[in-house]
Amino acid sequence: MLVSISLLGFGNVGRGVARVLLEKKNFFKRKYGIEFKVVSISDSTATIWDEGGIDLKEALMVKENFGALKYWGSDYEIYHLSPIEVAEEVESDVFIDVTTANPEAYKWHMEAFRQGRHVVTSNKPPLVFYYTQLAQEAAMRGVNYRFEATVMAGTPIITLLQESLKGDEVISIEGIFNGTTTFILSEMEKGLTFEEALKKAQSLGIAEANPDVDIKGFDAAYKATILHDVAFEPISFKKVKIRGIDEIKPENIANAQKNDNVIRLIAKIERKNVIVEPKKVSKNSILAVYGTSNVAVIRSDLAGEIILKGSGAGVKETASAVVSDIIKAVKKE
Amino acid sequence: MLVSISLLGFGNVGRGVARVLLEKKNFFKRKYGIEFKVVSISDSTATIWDEGGIDLKEALMVKENFGALKYWGSDYEIYHLSPIEVAEEVESDVFIDVTTANPEAYKWHMEAFRQGRHVVTSNKPPLVFYYTQLAQEAAMRGVNYRFEATVMAGTPIITLLQESLKGDEVISIEGIFNGTTTFILSEMEKGLTFEEALKKAQSLGIAEANPDVDIKGFDAAYKATILHDVAFEPISFKKVKIRGIDEIKPENIANAQKNDNVIRLIAKIERKNVIVEPKKVSKNSILAVYGTSNVAVIRSDLAGEIILKGSGAGVKETASAVVSDIIKAVKKE
Numbered sequence: 001m002l003v004s005i006s007l008l009g010f011g012n013v014g015r016g017v018a019r020v021l022l023e024k025k026n027f028f029k030r031k032y033g034i035e036f037k038v039v040s041i042s043d044s045t046a047t048i049w050d051e052g053g054i055d056l057k058e059a060l061m062v063k064e065n066f067g068a069l070k071y072w073g074s075d076y077e078i079y080h081l082s083p084i085e086v087a088e089e090v091e092s093d094v095f096i097d098v099t100t101a102n103p104e105a106y107k108w109h110m111e112a113f114r115q116g117r118h119v120v121t122s123n124k125p126p127l128v129f130y131y132t133q134l135a136q137e138a139a140m141r142g143v144n145y146r147f148e149a150t151v152m153a154g155t156p157i158i159t160l161l162q163e164s165l166k167g168d169e170v171i172s173i174e175g176i177f178n179g180t181t182t183f184i185l186s187e188m189e190k191g192l193t194f195e196e197a198l199k200k201a202q203s204l205g206i207a208e209a210n211p212d213v214d215i216k217g218f219d220a221a222y223k224a225t226i227l228h229d230v231a232f233e234p235i236s237f238k239k240v241k242i243r244g245i246d247e248i249k250p251e252n253i254a255n256a257q258k259n260d261n262v263i264r265l266i267a268k269i270e271r272k273n274v275i276v277e278p279k280k281v282s283k284n285s286i287l288a289v290y291g292t293s294n295v296a297v298i299r300s301d302l303a304g305e306i307i308l309k310g311s312g313a314g315v316k317e318t319a320s321a322v323v324s325d326i327i328k329a330v331k332k333e
Numbered sequence: 334m335l336v337s338i339s340l341l342g343f344g345n346v347g348r349g350v351a352r353v354l355l356e357k358k359n360f361f362k363r364k365y366g367i368e369f370k371v372v373s374i375s376d377s378t379a380t381i382w383d384e385g386g387i388d389l390k391e392a393l394m395v396k397e398n399f400g401a402l403k404y405w406g407s408d409y410e411i412y413h414l415s416p417i418e419v420a421e422e423v424e425s426d427v428f429i430d431v432t433t434a435n436p437e438a439y440k441w442h443m444e445a446f447r448q449g450r451h452v453v454t455s456n457k458p459p460l461v462f463y464y465t466q467l468a469q470e471a472a473m474r475g476v477n478y479r480f481e482a483t484v485m486a487g488t489p490i491i492t493l494l495q496e497s498l499k500g501d502e503v504i505s506i507e508g509i510f511n512g513t514t515t516f517i518l519s520e521m522e523k524g525l526t527f528e529e530a531l532k533k534a535q536s537l538g539i540a541e542a543n544p545d546v547d548i549k550g551f552d553a554a555y556k557a558t559i560l561h562d563v564a565f566e567p568i569s570f571k572k573v574k575i576r577g578i579d580e581i582k583p584e585n586i587a588n589a590q591k592n593d594n595v596i597r598l599i600a601k602i603e604r605k606n607v608i609v610e611p612k613k614v615s616k617n618s619i620l621a622v623y624g625t626s627n628v629a630v631i632r633s634d635l636a637g638e639i640i641l642k643g644s645g646a647g648v649k650e651t652a653s654a655v656v657s658d659i660i661k662a663v664k665k666e
Contacts, residue, residue, distance in 0.1 A: 303488065
């Protein structure tokens with residue numbers, strides 16, 4: 001089976017996906033009988049578009065050596081298309097959106113569905129704010145919408161909730177879904193103030209220049225909303241109660257440590273009720289994660305308590321989820 | 334959709350499945366549009382068979398009050414059919430085998446496939462010894478073979494391996510898949526000898542009168558073999574290296590404890606290599622489980638390390654896996 005792909009976003013994740021498609025080519029052919037043909041790649045400067053398929057090795061080389069696809073003039077035509085034009089005009093089986101947050105992104109997904117394409121994404125806001133519309137449009141067009149990479153990177157919590165526990169009713173999901181806050185809180189455990197820990201995170205590239213989306217709890221709340229949508233039903237983001245870690249003081253950390261506790265940004269998801277807030281958890285609890293580890297404790301009526309833990313970030317890990325989704329999307333047809 | 338079921342085995346697990354089908358009837362109708370009709374129930378004494386559907390409430394009542402289906406004479410015809418006759422003659426969409434180990438069980442599954450029925454089972458030996466033949470026959474007949482309940486009860490490791498990580502190659506799975514040995518080893522940590530701990534396990538119904546299958550490591554090895562088959566390719570059970578816990582002495586436990594370790598029966602699964610043996614693990618390691626907890630650490634080339642932990646035993650938990658499999662089997666048609 002020949003599967004054509006339109007790849008929107010050629011940053012770390014987009015290039016990670018391209019690298020997996022390139023390096024594991026024989027594996028996909030052997031295991032699934034699938035050959036991938038990437039017919040377009042877009043970064044913020046340009047779109048390379050060739051129905052015959054783009055040489056991924058060269059694309060990676062150009063992007064990594066020259067910084068932008070617009071400098072790649074010799075072999076391919078350079079197009080200047082908006083994302084929605086890519087979704088509409090580039091003929092592909094699967095539209096992959098691995099760009100970062102853009103309030104308009106749901107429109108691209110909608111357009112791709114209208115054109116009969118599956119959509120695979122790591123982009124959270126469309127799921128958080130337009131889940132119902134997007135899921136309905138995909139169902140109506142008979143295509144698949146997959147978004148494993150939006151929560152816990154390559155750790156397959158979305159697929160677990162969708163494909164397992166079919167006879168169970170989920171009671172709650174409790175977990176840690178943001179690594180930046182874990183990093184800052186762990187550094188504070190070593191004696192840094194919040195501001196010092198944040199600066200360290202920024203200098204290491206763990207926190208962004210504008211860190212609000214992480215430290216104010218929005219990123220965790222986005223993920224918790226997506227989990228609520230999958231485990232229960234769509235919930236309005238306005239109903240999510242969010243408290244970030246920006247008000248945590250060294251004395252809060254010290255007090256927690258005195259009782260063998262640590263503070264972590266915990267998301268708790270129950271039907272119609274999503275809360276993200278810093279909470280004390282025992283140092284020996286499964287919730288006392290470090291580094292980029294994410295963890296989810298899923299409680300359901302029959303299976304009881306199931307714990308899923310793994311990396312919540314990373315290029316290869318996120319590419320794992322995106323590529324798994326591509327295969328699931330086209331094998332389910 | 335009306336789904337007819339033939340239920341072989343009416344012990345704890347079989348009754349657990351019947352109870353879920355009965356109690357969550359409206360849930361299955363609402364969520365999946367599925368109505369279940371159980372057309373036969375067999376225990377070791379008799380088969381109740383009614384194409385119109387059996388009253389599950391009454392069946393549970395009879396079995397629990399009189400101990401055997403053969404005493405249920407008033408409402409239904411009593412049949413004396415061998416399991417293979419049930420698989421052949423009882424018209425059903427799904428054949429459920431929740432009996433305990435019987436060397437002939439693979440023949441029942443083969444016959445059910447030949448008749449065009451999906452098979453859902455918690456019965457390990459058919460998978461361990463006839464995986465290739467059974468998987469081929471199911472594929473040839475266009476039906477599904479599902480066995481989530483064979484490993485980790487309701488904790489969905491089989492589905493995770495089958496449905497997630499599609500672009501990944503598994504490197505290894507390490508874990509604890511037998512609760513009886515965990516119980517005995519934990520009791521030895523409290524000062525009991527192996528024999529005393531085993532007797533306690535037997536008196537509590539945790540170990541069987543003939544405990545060899547657990548303590549000699551066969552049960553864990555069966556499960557490890559099934560995981561190898563799913564994660565890699567079929568492996569001959571003869572190639573599995575097995576050492577049980579029956580030679581663990583109080584001094585081994587004490588020595589481990591001195592260094593903050595515990596001993597657990599660990600299964601390690603790599604391509605073409607399955608080893609089950611007692612091993613020291615740090616008290617703080619995720620492998621230091623207690624009670625009926627099972628845990629699996631899955632390592633793969635892209636997603637890295639994924640930990641799945643949950644109950645590995647229990648009636649409701651096992652029923653969760655069986656019922657999830659039934660729904661997956663019929664929804665995939």
